[in-house]
Amino acid sequence: MTAEPDFSLCRTASVLIVDDEAGMRQFLSKALLKHFALVETAGSIEEAEALRQRCHFDLLILDVRLPGRSSMDWHEALHDPNRHSDVIFMTAYAELDTAIQALRVGAADFILKPFRLEQMQNAILRVLKRRQLARENFLLKREVHQFVDDDSPMLGHSAGIRQLEAVIQRVAPTPSAVLIEGESGTGKDLVARALHQQSGRSGPYVPVNCGAIAPDLLEAELFGHTKGAFTGAMRSREGLFHYASGGTLFLDEIGELPLGMQAKLLRALEQKAIRPVGSEQEVKVDVRILAATNRHLEEEVRAGRFREDLYFRLNVLTLTLPPLRDRREDIPLLAHYFSRRLARELGLDPIPFSHDDLYAMQQYDWKGNIRELKNFIERCILLGHLPLQDLQPTSSPTSPRQAGFPVCWTLEEVEKQHILRVLQASEGNKSAAARQLGIARKTLDRKLTSWEDATSAH
Known part of the structure; x- marks a missing residue:
């Protein structure tokens, strides 16, 4: 008996199906709707481009021969430096030149019609797994060069630690934002990791130390940037919000954010979308936000150093970590x-x-x-x-x-x-x-x- 494919990678992904045959669009749309967060269809490149201008798609499934304009000539999508989409081409013509051309324009896979649904599903899962591996590889390389405070194990029998563990277990599966407060060295990153590990979210855990990034680079680091958006931007790059898609973004030392960046972060949290530096288009993101600080944010708000609306947006639930002197046992x-x-x-x-x-x-x-x-x-x-x-x-x-x-x-x-x-x-x-x-x-x-x-x- 064949095992059921694991479609967990599709839950936060979006797909656009472009085919001039209405029956093929309906067939694929019906099969993928139950697995993907968003499925759209189009009968031509012009119609597909109009949809792409309104929404970013993680995956494009394109018929090679379309009326008016070939999908391989869809340069806006195939070579967009700001919003990369993986592409699966499908065709009824088994021509070697066509397959070679598809690979040259960046196809992730190539399927011949007619095909069984299982063939398309397997191709989709292969593409999404490669995408996830690329994202995880980026994060691993980043963590090698970034200090992550994982030296604070939540060990102990004190009442404060037992109560903290109970709250983590209760709120971890929810999508709510959590603000973690505590003195430096109390283990705020460890609490954030525990919340992610018990959340059941399929995406990665991405920690960001807001105080360790130069203020003028914070926006590009979080939201990404286009080629030439600023001096030194030799190529486009996706931000940490993108790499945390489907997972958790931990904003450590959030009290260090400049006021201008606080406004942009608030908008991203409210709209659930980001705008890369230098781009005019927004990209939807599915990210759970955890934030931490060793400052008293209420005092920072009163002093005018932290936005009150952002504080209320983050302060859905506050976890306060006890200092070690309060848990001597x-x-x-x-x-x-x-x-x-x-x-x-x-x-x-x-x-x-x-x-x-x-x-x-x-x-x-x-x-x-x-x-x-x-x-x-x-x-x-x-x-x-x-x-x-x-x-x-x-x-x-x-x-x-x-x-x-x-x-x-x-x-x-x-x-x-x-x-x-x-x-x-x-x-x-x-x-x-x-x-x-x-x-x-x-x-x-x-x-x-x-x-x-x-x-x-x-």
């Missing part, structure tokens, strides 16, 4: 993770953390958040030990690291104070405190109960 888990991972990457032994080492890390405020923790662990592995002098406690001036416990205390008193401080650092989460202390939850409950009973007796 997760630090031991993150430290062990980075130690194992970085040791493998560096070809060195991981660092064995003692209880005191982890306690010192939990007392430090980590102003650079998870990124700073990761860099510290890497430094430890390179040195072969923990440079604890780098971890001067910033959260409490009376922490044990600075003053220690009085020498007159008994071991029981030291144990009690240490357990209470770990419990406080865990924000009262007894399970997290027990894991940090290396004891069973029942043991912790028993000790706390005994201390409460002793206090009541006095």
